[in-house]
Amino acid sequence: MARKNSTADSIIPVWVQRLQALLEERDMKQSELAGKIGVAPSTVSDWLSETKGREPGVSKLYSIATVLGVSMDYLMGASECETAKNEEIHKRIGLSNKAIKKLIRLQHKVKANNLLAVKKVAVCNFLLETEDITDLFDCLYNYLLGEYYFNDGQQDLSATAIYLKSPLGTSDERLNFAESFSYVFIINFWRFNFIHECDSCLQSINNLDHVFEI
Numbered sequence: 001m002a003r004k005n006s007t008a009d010s011i012i013p014v015w016v017q018r019l020q021a022l023l024e025e026r027d028m029k030q031s032e033l034a035g036k037i038g039v040a041p042s043t044v045s046d047w048l049s050e051t052k053g054r055e056p057g058v059s060k061l062y063s064i065a066t067v068l069g070v071s072m073d074y075l076m077g078a079s080e081c082e083t084a085k086n087e088e089i090h091k092r093i094g095l096s097n098k099a100i101k102k103l104i105r106l107q108h109k110v111k112a113n114n115l116l117a118v119k120k121v122a123v124c125n126f127l128l129e130t131e132d133i134t135d136l137f138d139c140l141y142n143y144l145l146g147e148y149y150f151n152d153g154q155q156d157l158s159a160t161a162i163y164l165k166s167p168l169g170t171s172d173e174r175l176n177f178a179e180s181f182s183y184v185f186i187i188n189f190w191r192f193n194f195i196h197e198c199d200s201c202l203q204s205i206n207n208l209d210h211v212f213e214i
Contacts, residue, residue: 015076016047018074018077019047019064030044030048069083071084074097080097082097086101103121106121142164145167147164147165
């Protein structure tokens with residue numbers, strides 16, 4: 001099905017993005033996909049081209065989804081997860097498609113007595129089971145995923161305060177820059193003194209060993 005190029009058409013459709021990602025993830029070439037769904041390799045190439053602007057019909061989209069082992073809803077961007085089963089898990093507990101797949105692979109490795117996989121699953125269970133009695137998740141979010149900026153757009157504070165963007169897009173908390181800097185300085189100073197004291201203790205022990213050797 002041919003389409004005229006326009007400004008709107010310059011945006012890559014979701015199904016094209018997901019098809020490209022699925023082919024890469026499965027290490028499948030366009031020609032291989034073409035053979036499995038009964039079209040010429042050039043046809044698949046045209047579908048994925050940003051300039052050709054061609055789209056497969058519904059029956060071919062269904063064939064593509066079947067070959068790649070995903071649902072039509074996922075391929076077309078109507079769901080977040082590749083399969084209906086994983087989509088149900090996502091809706092119930094909020095895990096992403098990638099996270100669900102990772103956990104499933106881990107569980108397969110656990111059944112094969114893979115020690116590292118057993119440890120990872122144990123840690124996941126511990127973190128979730130104790131999330132209401134520790135602020136570890138909050139700290140991990142701030143450290144791994146937090147987006148910090150100096151001005152919240154409401155008042156001109158220059159660099160006197162730091163804002164943390166929450167997962168909901170709001171300013172979750174504000175950190176005073178001077179206080180934060182002082183805290184970091186004190187912590188680093190304490191660490192330096194601690195290391196220096198340890199070095200002094202080791203030196204004293206070495207001196208005692210030398211005396212006893214004499």
